[in-house]
Amino acid sequence: MLKSEELHQRRRNIVANGVGVFNSATVSHAKGATITDVDGKEWVDFAGGIGVVNAGHCPEPVVQAIKDQADKFIHTSFNVVTYEPYIELCENLAEILPHGKSTKAMLVSTGAEAVENAIKIAKQATGRDAVICYTGAFHGRTLMAMTLTSKIDYKINCGPFAPEVYRLPFPNTYRYSNGLTEEEYIKQELKRLHESGKNLVNPKNVAAIIIELVQGEGGFTVAPQAYVEGLREFCDEHGIMLIFDEVQSGFSRTGSWGAMDHYNVTPDLSTWAKSLGSGMPISAVLGKAEVMDSAAPGTIGGTYIGNPLACAAALATIQFIKDTNLNNRGVDVGNIIRGRFEAMQAKYPQIGDVRGLGAMMAIEFVKNGDPRQPDGELCAAVVKGCAERRLIIISAGTYKNNIRILCPLNISDELLQNGLDIIEEEIKKATLS
Ligand SMILES: Cc1ncc(COP(=O)(O)O)c(C=O)c1O
Numbered sequence: 001m002l003k004s005e006e007l008h009q010r011r012r013n014i015v016a017n018g019v020g021v022f023n024s025a026t027v028s029h030a031k032g033a034t035i036t037d038v039d040g041k042e043w044v045d046f047a048g049g050i051g052v053v054n055a056g057h058c059p060e061p062v063v064q065a066i067k068d069q070a071d072k073f074i075h076t077s078f079n080v081v082t083y084e085p086y087i088e089l090c091e092n093l094a095e096i097l098p099h100g101k102s103t104k105a106m107l108v109s110t111g112a113e114a115v116e117n118a119i120k121i122a123k124q125a126t127g128r129d130a131v132i133c134y135t136g137a138f139h140g141r142t143l144m145a146m147t148l149t150s151k152i153d154y155k156i157n158c159g160p161f162a163p164e165v166y167r168l169p170f171p172n173t174y175r176y177s178n179g180l181t182e183e184e185y186i187k188q189e190l191k192r193l194h195e196s197g198k199n200l201v202n203p204k205n206v207a208a209i210i211i212e213l214v215q216g217e218g219g220f221t222v223a224p225q226a227y228v229e230g231l232r233e234f235c236d237e238h239g240i241m242l243i244f245d246e247v248q249s250g251f252s253r254t255g256s257w258g259a260m261d262h263y264n265v266t267p268d269l270s271t272w273a274k275s276l277g278s279g280m281p282i283s284a285v286l287g288k289a290e291v292m293d294s295a296a297p298g299t300i301g302g303t304y305i306g307n308p309l310a311c312a313a314a315l316a317t318i319q320f321i322k323d324t325n326l327n328n329r330g331v332d333v334g335n336i337i338r339g340r341f342e343a344m345q346a347k348y349p350q351i352g353d354v355r356g357l358g359a360m361m362a363i364e365f366v367k368n369g370d371p372r373q374p375d376g377e378l379c380a381a382v383v384k385g386c387a388e389r390r391l392i393i394i395s396a397g398t399y400k401n402n403i404r405i406l407c408p409l410n411i412s413d414e415l416l417q418n419g420l421d422i423i424e425e426e427i428k429k430a431t432l433s
Pocket of ligand 1: 050110111112113115138139140141212216217245246247248249273274
């Protein structure tokens with residue numbers, strides 16, 4: 001029996017079924033865009049640990065920073081004993097991702113924790129209870145984050161959910177515009193937003209609206225610029241905190257520090273995680289200083305907030321992104337993937353949509369060219385076919401009918417093209433069968 005099979009067998013025996021398995025790969029070590037499995041075979045990684053290794057597996061300066069920090073101290077709890085890496089990371093984040101005139105930050109460990117804390121801050125800043133979120137959204141698996149998450153598969157029998165959460169349809173032009181032009185569709189959705197104040201929840205009770213500018217688990221649907229501008233106006237009109245969840249879209253993935261750089265719209269609060277720490281668990285809430293300061297001491301945080309090793313990894317990751325121009329590389333990688341995906345779409349009518357922002361690119365499989373007839377089986381066959389050829393890809397979307405690319409951005413052009421060749425060949429195979 002291969003060591004990989006043996007490992008999966010042991011996993012099945014001891015690890016709870018609810019911990020999902022998206023792929024058959026195992027790992028002994030990883031570098032750049034490749035993973036070597038426990039049998040010594042090399043895999044190409046187009047999943048990047050679900051968008052966590054935009055700067056590649058084990059970038060040397062990040063590994064070194066973790067080692068150096070481990071030699072000094074591993075934990076004190078920032079609540080109890082202050083340390084510089086936490087402060088320096090907050091300073092760096094405020095500089096690269098400003099929220100208006102004055103920005104403040106707090107650190108925690110996971111994306112879901114960042115979301116939970118952002119909501120708590122928004123509630124304290126406004127003195128209100130309600131939150132509006134979107135269909136197709138994914139914000140994590142803790143109680144508030146799971147409540148905000150849309151897809152039922154993630155929350156089966158997990159209720160009761162957090163109260164006072166309301167959901168609007170995400171402005172998904174491809175799936176829902178139904179023959180309207182993009183302009184007409186956005187107008188319709190902004191009207192729906194304004195009407196929500198009459199038929200969904202009183203805006204005077206709404207603390208926050210949380211949105212992913214590019215939905216991650218939702219299938220890389222991109223919120224249209226005019227909609228986001230309208231959302232900002234609506235929030236300003238009613239004193240609602242606008243939160244951008246950039247957990248999946250941050251740190252070079254869209255060819256910039258964040259998707260928000262493409263919109264020219266400033267949120268009141270934002271959440272960041274994943275590729276910030278190159279795999280070390282670190283997340284951040286950033287926000288306008290006066291909003292951030294409205295949370296009372298002790299109401300936000302936790303024992304492991306901004307763990308020193310994770311702070312060191314994040315500081316080294318940010319420096320690595322700057323030194324290697326990774327944001328620009330995100331643009332280039334995005335252009336390569338988009339070009340290849342569009343060429344595939346011209347050949348295979350099963351690809352209903354090619355979309356994304358920068359390198360946050362996806363394709364959507366549908367039946368009969370109909371945006372409302374998702375083809376999850378075809379997508380699953382392509383993912384499986386790629387895994388058999390040691391290319392790791394993951395699906396996305398409510399109907400698991402999208403393939404999303406989250407490869408390390410410092411992947412070589414050659415490896416990227418090879419991986420895209422495999423995807424194309426597997427689409428060909430799956431559409432013929
Ligand atoms: C947009 C977004 N928000 C929040 C989360 C939750 O992050 P975590 O899994 O680190 O809790 C995710 C995870 O995929 C995400 O994509």
